[in-house]
Amino acid sequence: MSTPTQAGRRARVLAGAASRPGALLAGVLVVRWCVLAWLVLLVVLGDGRLHVPSGLVAASVTATWTLLLTWRRPPWSPSWLGADLALCAALLVVAAVAPSLATVYPVAAAVTWGAVAGARAGTVAGAVLGAVYVTAHVIEGLTLAAVDESVLDVAGDSFSLVLAGAGVGLVSTLVQRSEAAVRAAEGDRLRAVERAARLGEREVLARQVHDSVLQALTLVHKRGRELAAQPVVGPADVQGLADLAATQERDLRELLLRSRREEPAPAPAGAGHAGASLRQRLLAAAAARPGLDVQVSTVVDRLLPARLVSEVGAAVEECLSNVERHAGTRSVWVFAEDEGVELVVSVRDDGAGFVLDEARMEAAGRMGLRGSVVGRVGDLGGRVEVRSTPGRGTEVELRVPLPVAGAVGHDGARG
């Protein structure tokens, strides 16, 4: 089964393809060449009826035109159609003056008009050419009233011009209509295939998540019974149960939301996007610490430079790791606000807090904050401020300069 993207692409290509009567026009081009060959032959063989200089001119002009058409394969805009008609009308005038089978080539003009623009256009072109032909003959002395063989010949030739234009025009319209119907049906089919593939993928994903949720539920059930049988139950055990449930809850909800919105799975980071979502990165950092209850709130409406998001995300992860190690609490709040010229990120816990004695900290080896957080933020051109009160928690505030608003894209996830 083709992947959803392949099928989708094909559907789109089919739907967008312009309806050009390509095959018909190619056939007309072949006919033009054949008739041209016949024309050249006539001139070369020097039929007595042929007026050689005008015949030569006619043949060479026609040859040049046919060559041009073959080489350029024009889109048959009105100007090209007009030029073709004019040339063929001129050929008909020559034919009236110097009889030859030059009447065969001009059919190509009527036929081309029909193929490109439908039966009506073909009829008009044929009628114009026919009128020119008859008029030229009349000027050359043909008496229409005589109704003799020559008049019938001329009339027949003119009539066949009109017929050819109308006939081919009708065929062209019918062919295009059926082509369009086939294309539409094919497009529908491909879209259905694409949807089926997408649904298939989603089903697989859903099954995986449902599986893991079922597993987790069974585990919760099992652990619950075990804990119920214990005389003394530690908070850590029960918290572990809650964390397990929370992770599965989050995963399942994300899957449900995504499927409701019919979104594809999120593109991997650095997939060539100009900007990145800070909110997503912070949520990922929070999810990576199941041992903490992290609340992420953001007031950032736009996508930010990918490197900035990545570095800030890593710095926040460091802060969270610090909280887990030293703060003695589970509650952490991560807040980010786009202040236009600066991004402010705050990581606050309500834990033990500490006295900011840097010398003692260095001695105790608690370099986590100073080392990578300050380092990363410094590299981004920003600064870090740490506020703490013993017993009243700790707040680490990162301030990083931002590019001018409008330089990157828009972050759909608000709040």
Added chain:
Amino acid sequence: MRVLVVDDHPMWREGVRADLEREGEFLVVAQAADGTEGVRAARAHRPDLVLLDLSMPGMSGGEAIGRLLVEVPAARVLVLSASGEAPDVLDAVKAGASGYLLKSSTAVELRAAARQVVDGEPVFSPTLAALVLGEFRRVAAGAPTDGRPAGGHDPARLTERETEVLRYVARGYPYRDVADTLVISVRTVQNHVQSIFRKLQVSSRYELMRLALERGLDQDRAHPPPG
């Protein structure tokens, strides 16, 4: 305190009822499975507090809250959300909810929030604070909110102080710490929070009134009243 619980999952309704009634403070006088039933139940039982789940099918949370408050203007609404999805929560608060709680909150947290809301104090979590900050920023920038046309009326703006309070709450500071940092009393912080809520709800009510007026005027123009 008389409570109405509106949630489409019977399991949750029972759980909430058990949690609320455990200490004897609250009595669940009615339950409903969707917005329409909830409005009917409110009309019949006139509760002091309504606990409303946001993720119900049918009527949206915001609409349900609006109608509930029309029936029982003195009631307080506390919204329960499984996920805290931003636009739904904001709509709920703008429609008159006094705050929201995640469904994963404990019974203790639930009762504390319910008590707070009945006392007239909004439940202002850090996530909600961030949402509100974002909302006022968009209003101030003249950007359209929820697809409604921008400008037109004077949007309620936050004072500097109120924005500061919002920011600290969003960072996870409890009211006490906000008060200490800004060197004001906790009571003042609470007043600021109430003012913020009022502005949020007023701006949404202005918007609704304006839309209603516009529609009314349009109707008058199309079908001028006789006489």
